[in-house]
Amino acid sequence: MNLKRSAIVSILGLTLAAAAGMASAKQTVKLVFIGPLTGGVSANGIGGRNSADLAVRLRNQDPKAKYSYELVSYDDECKPNIAVQVATKAAADNSIIAGVTHYCSVTAVATVDTYHKFGLPVVVWGAVLPSITYANKFPEIHRVNGTMINQNDVAAKFMTGLKFKRWVVIHDTTDYGKGHNQYFSEYLKKYGGNIVGTFGVTADQQDFTTELTKAKELKPDVIYFGGLTPLGVRIRSQMEKLGINAVFEGTSGIKSDAFIEGLGNKLAEGSLSFIEGAPWEKLPGGLYFTGKYAQQKYNEAPEAYGPFAFAAANLIMDAIEKVGPNRKKVTAELGNVKDRDSIIGKVTFDDHGQNIVPLITKYVVQDGKWVVWEDSEYGSGKRKLKGQ
Amino acid sequence: MKRLIDPASAFPALISMAGVTLFTLLFLHAESQEAVLGLTLGAAIALLLLARFGWNARAAASFAGHSGAGNASVIIGVLVVVAVFYDQHFPLLMLASVLLYIVVCLGLNLQFGYAGVVNFAGAAFFGIGCYTAAVLTEHSALPHLLVVVAGGVMAAGIGSLLILPVLRTYGHYAALITIAFGILFRVFLEVNDALGGPQGMKLPGMEIFGWKLNDGLTFGDIEVSFYANYVLVALAMAAVAFMLVRRLERSWIGLNLDAVRLDETACAAFGIDVARWKITAFTLGNFLAGLAGAVYAMMTGFVAPNSFTFGDSLILVSIVILGGIGNPWGLTVATAIVLILPEKLQFIQEYRLLLYAGLVILILLFRPGGLMPRQVRNYFPGWKP
Numbered sequence: 201m202n203l204k205r206s207a208i209v210s211i212l213g214l215t216l217a218a219a220a221g222m223a224s225a226k227q228t229v230k231l232v233f234i235g236p237l238t239g240g241v242s243a244n245g246i247g248g249r250n251s252a253d254l255a256v257r258l259r260n261q262d263p264k265a266k267y268s269y270e271l272v273s274y275d276d277e278c279k280p281n282i283a284v285q286v287a288t289k290a291a292a293d294n295s296i297i298a299g300v301t302h303y304c305s306v307t308a309v310a311t312v313d314t315y316h317k318f319g320l321p322v323v324v325w326g327a328v329l330p331s332i333t334y335a336n337k338f339p340e341i342h343r344v345n346g347t348m349i350n351q352n353d354v355a356a357k358f359m360t361g362l363k364f365k366r367w368v369v370i371h372d373t374t375d376y377g378k379g380h381n382q383y384f385s386e387y388l389k390k391y392g393g394n395i396v397g398t399f400g401v402t403a404d405q406q407d408f409t410t411e412l413t414k415a416k417e418l419k420p421d422v423i424y425f426g427g428l429t430p431l432g433v434r435i436r437s438q439m440e441k442l443g444i445n446a447v448f449e450g451t452s453g454i455k456s457d458a459f460i461e462g463l464g465n466k467l468a469e470g471s472l473s474f475i476e477g478a479p480w481e482k483l484p485g486g487l488y489f490t491g492k493y494a495q496q497k498y499n500e501a502p503e504a505y506g507p508f509a510f511a512a513a514n515l516i517m518d519a520i521e522k523v524g525p526n527r528k529k530v531t532a533e534l535g536n537v538k539d540r541d542s543i544i545g546k547v548t549f550d551d552h553g554q555n556i557v558p559l560i561t562k563y564v565v566q567d568g569k570w571v572v573w574e575d576s577e578y579g580s581g582k583r584k585l586k587g588q
Numbered sequence: 589m590k591r592l593i594d595p596a597s598a599f600p601a602l603i604s605m606a607g608v609t610l611f612t613l614l615f616l617h618a619e620s621q622e623a624v625l626g627l628t629l630g631a632a633i634a635l636l637l638l639a640r641f642g643w644n645a646r647a648a649a650s651f652a653g654h655s656g657a658g659n660a661s662v663i664i665g666v667l668v669v670v671a672v673f674y675d676q677h678f679p680l681l682m683l684a685s686v687l688l689y690i691v692v693c694l695g696l697n698l699q700f701g702y703a704g705v706v707n708f709a710g711a712a713f714f715g716i717g718c719y720t721a722a723v724l725t726e727h728s729a730l731p732h733l734l735v736v737v738a739g740g741v742m743a744a745g746i747g748s749l750l751i752l753p754v755l756r757t758y759g760h761y762a763a764l765i766t767i768a769f770g771i772l773f774r775v776f777l778e779v780n781d782a783l784g785g786p787q788g789m790k791l792p793g794m795e796i797f798g799w800k801l802n803d804g805l806t807f808g809d810i811e812v813s814f815y816a817n818y819v820l821v822a823l824a825m826a827a828v829a830f831m832l833v834r835r836l837e838r839s840w841i842g843l844n845l846d847a848v849r850l851d852e853t854a855c856a857a858f859g860i861d862v863a864r865w866k867i868t869a870f871t872l873g874n875f876l877a878g879l880a881g882a883v884y885a886m887m888t889g890f891v892a893p894n895s896f897t898f899g900d901s902l903i904l905v906s907i908v909i910l911g912g913i914g915n916p917w918g919l920t921v922a923t924a925i926v927l928i929l930p931e932k933l934q935f936i937q938e939y940r941l942l943l944y945a946g947l948v949i950l951i952l953l954f955r956p957g958g959l960m961p962r963q964v965r966n967y968f969p970g971w972k973p
Contacts, residue, residue, distance in 0.1 A: 237938040238940070242938060273934075274934055275934060275938070275940065278894065279894050279895055280788060280888075280890055280894055280895055281888055281890075281895040284889070284890060285678075285681060285682070285685070285931065286934070288677055288681050289678040289931075291677075292676065292677035292813075293678070305787070306786065306787060306788060306892050306894050309788070309890075310888075310890040310892060313790070313889055313890075318677075329787070331787070373778040373779050373785075373786060374778065374894075375785065375787040376786075378785060378786060402775055
């Protein structure tokens with residue numbers, strides 16, 4: 201049965217290759233992409249899917265590539281039980297050599313055991329919870345994006361450096377928001393900031409009048425928000441209605457075009473976000489990425505983590521080019537990645553497979569665009585954040 | 589007395605089951621777009637044609653007349669599927685999930701199919717079973733069979749908190765109470781760090797009397813997927829639960845439950861204790877959900893609040909409605925459709941839930957009573973009024 205299927209797959213692959221006018225001798229290697237393609241955070245999932253797909257398309261155009269690649273995409277719905285299902289499907293399919301997997305932390309945590317059990321090497325492209333890589337020492341698990349620990353260290357240091365004193369923290373009660381709350385509070389204390397109030401809200405809450413009215417009484421300089429874009433849009437706009445005059449400081453979760461579109465340029469102005477990796481818009485590889493992405497005419501934007509999915513797919517294909525389509529060899533090869541250039545800066549995996557990213561980039565919304573802080577008029581002192 | 593009137597032959601039932609098994613095999617194996625869509629359309633057309641030639645009615649009569657042979661053929665069908673996919677993890681995982689969801693839906697069927705007690709928190713009771721298993725396997729050395737029972741007992745126990753408000757309300761209001769409970773349950777899990785918070789908890793694999801279900805069996809060169817173990821356990825559970833529900837339906841208890849659903853006032857006037865039967869159905873239904881949850885959690889090895897949202901409860905309710913309220917056979921078919929179809933539509937990616945929802949609406953448009961509407965009680969095989 202498997203023989204028959206692989207025969208069909210290779211025949212299909214051959215016809216496709218022939219149709220594309222390429223050398224038909226290339227062996228087809230399958231990769232899997234897993235992310236949330238439906239549901240509330242599907243914009244990020246689809247952006248990541250397109251980016252991984254772009255990496256595969258570009259590699260297939262490269263005449264020097266030894267193999268031709270095929271990307272299989274599965275939807276994890278941001279739910280752990282569905283994620284275990286699709287992870288089993290991918291990992292148990294021997295024709296799939298490696299995976300670019302998971303945006304939602306909870307799905308990544310749920311599936312690491314599955315990948316380890318079936319020996320499928322994966323590179324996580326978006327989930328930020330530290331325990332995905334650090335709870336176990338599985339050789340199969342790698343991650344190109346940083347954890348929320350680095351992100352909040354930089355955020356706390358930077359904001360206290362701007363002489364803000366009082367914070368109110370609002371976080372969603374998912375692992376993402378709670379983790380951000382934990383690490384940000386820790387680092388803020390270290391750098392001498394003062395948290396005057398902390399509010400946990402559920403990820404699908406619509407009305408924040410209660411929390412924000414209380415927050416207003418506490419007179420914060422900054423509202424720190426740990427959560428994703430849809431919630432961030434609601435909180436920022438309701439802050440305005442209640443007349444809270446504070447800086448809106450978000451996390452990597454709100455760094456998306458949807459955030460600015462949802463609020464309009466005026467309300468979004470001056471919002472802050474911190475994200476792991478080099479400012480890819482400025483790297484030559486980053487421009488290459490955005491240029492190629494635009495050329496392929498995807499319907500959706502790559503969003504903040506698209507470049508990570510792109511980089512993850514490329515790391516995997518580099519490894520396959522070097523050692524051949526063999527899961528064990530690819531796992532070993534990915535473990536050796538050191539100082540590898542990519543569109544998100546240099547990538548080095550530590551012994552847990554975690555990319556140790558020294559770089560966190562600070563973004564601020566200026567005239568309806570996310571601008572790197574150092575290049576913005578805020579950074580040069582031309583404009584001021586609220587209360588500065 | 590049993591055979592007052594000569595029932596139909598057993599063959600239509602057996603041939604139908606053979607057909608269904610073959611279709612399941614093909615469908616689980618289908619990967620490509622053309623194959624999945626072709627099989628879906630093919631099945632719809634075949635069913636319409638068969639209905640036209642009166643085959644479906646004959647098969648139904650045959651099933652009714654030979655329930656023993658019919659039931660056995662279903663179990664054999666599942667075993668055949670296991671045997672064919674013995675070394676493939678994914679189809680077996682899906683099969684085990686379907687069987688466990690059947691147990692949950694049988695519980696729901698008992699609640700609002702028979703007694704008319706609405707429950708929009710099915711996923712929450714399922715989740716209570718999952719979390720009970722997670723906590724007990726981590727903090728105690730209780731044998732796993734007892735853990736499974738404990739999952740059911742916990743679900744029934746926590747469900748009893750809802751009994752009073754559910755008894756005091758009717759219709760939409762009772763539905764609202766269960767919805768509130770379901771949402772409360774998820775928020776409680778998310779903020780409760782002792783239960784792993786939003787990150788959830790990990791579980792070990794199941795072990796029954798030294799039989800480790802997470803180790804695949806090997807016979808010589810043949811390696812059987814460890815999910816086959818779970819399919820067998822789930823099959824046993826589903827078979828027992830199915831039998832229980834069928835027996836209940838046929839018994840005087842089932843008659844009482846039906847009476848309570850149809851007219852509470854008339855019931856009370858005839859001396860039937862309405863509260864008693866509502867509580868019985870509600871508790872037993874939750875017990876079944878918890879039971880299935882405990883096994884499901886040990887099979888997937890992970891539980892997190894995200895898996896037990898209101899949306900998941902709605903899916904459970906939609907299974908029972910799609911199958912035909914009150915018909916255990918209908919929900920069995922519907923569970924397979926609702927669980928496997930979205931999975932098989934992965935190739936259309938972000939549009940798959942859209943297409944799937946469209947298919948469900950189409951089915952209900954043409955069969956408003958569900959796929960297999962409930963039949964009138966059949967005490968004498970083959971008897972026609």
